[in-house]
Amino acid sequence: SQQGEEDPQALSIQEGENATMNCSYKTSINNLQWYRQNSGRGLVHLILIRSNEREKHSGRLRVTLDTSKKSSSLLITASRAADTASYFCATNTRGSQGNLIFGKGTKLSVKP
Amino acid sequence: EAGVAQSPRYKIIEKRQSVAFWCNPISGHATLYWYQQILGQGPKLLIQFQNNGVVDDSQLPKDRFSAERLKGVDSTLKIQPAKLEDSAVYLCASSLVGGGNEQYFGPGTRLTVT
Numbered sequence: 001s002q003q004g005e006e007d008p009q010a011l012s013i014q015e016g017e018n019a020t021m022n023c024s025y026k027t028s029i030n031n032l033q034w035y036r037q038n039s040g041r042g043l044v045h046l047i048l049i050r051s052n053e054r055e056k057h058s059g060r061l062r063v064t065l066d067t068s069k070k071s072s073s074l075l076i077t078a079s080r081a082a083d084t085a086s087y088f089c090a091t092n093t094r095g096s097q098g099n100l101i102f103g104k105g106t107k108l109s110v111k112p
Numbered sequence: 113e114a115g116v117a118q119s120p121r122y123k124i125i126e127k128r129q130s131v132a133f134w135c136n137p138i139s140g141h142a143t144l145y146w147y148q149q150i151l152g153q154g155p156k157l158l159i160q161f162q163n164n165g166v167v168d169d170s171q172l173p174k175d176r177f178s179a180e181r182l183k184g185v186d187s188t189l190k191i192q193p194a195k196l197e198d199s200a201v202y203l204c205a206s207s208l209v210g211g212g213n214e215q216y217f218g219p220g221t222r223l224t225v226t
Contacts, residue, residue, distance in 0.1 A: 104154050
């Protein structure tokens with residue numbers, strides 16, 4: 001079953017611009033994670049935000065979490081061509097065995 | 113630190129044939145996951161192991177899919193017989209412990225069923 005839904009499905013920007021991706025989910029979570037997937041490769045973990053946290057930073061990444069709205073956003077600042085990839089949010093839901101439920105992803109294209 | 117290893121990277125089979133995928137997780141990682149990722153979608157969990165025991169296999173089509181993790185290290189995922197709709201990338205991931213922590217993914221096996 002799909003828990004997270006990313007928005008937009010696809011995003012195209014110029015190098016140096018900021019990229020914002022959103023994720024909405026349905027049930028209560030322990031944490032929410034963002035992953036990146038380059039074409040034809042496995043996923044790479046970017047950042048984890050717990051349900052009692054509101055904002056987290058890692059380098060050029062900023063993640064926010066609003067549990068009242070059941071939504072999260074990922075901001076990539078000063079984007080680079082190398083940021084071109086698909087980005088997925090994944091939720092660890094309360095009462096689960098610790099596994100993750102992934103959304104369909106946002107396909108980001110950064111043009112040089 | 114070596115990452116999660118998977119083989120083969122690509123496999124093409126005809127429907128009704130059988131296929132097996134192998135995964136070697138990061139050393140010391142107790143939890144191992146198999147995901148199916150259909151083109152254009154996010155990964156979907158098939159099965160989760162904690163050491164050599166199954167934690168969650170609720171989304172594994174057990175009439176055709178099976179998986180094992182003998183000795184709590186390597187794992188194999190088998191499909192027998194394959195259907196056209198099994199065409200997907202099969203991803204293996206591992207984590208130090210379960211509990212919704214960060215997962216480390218292998219490169220995946222791209223399966224095409226003709």
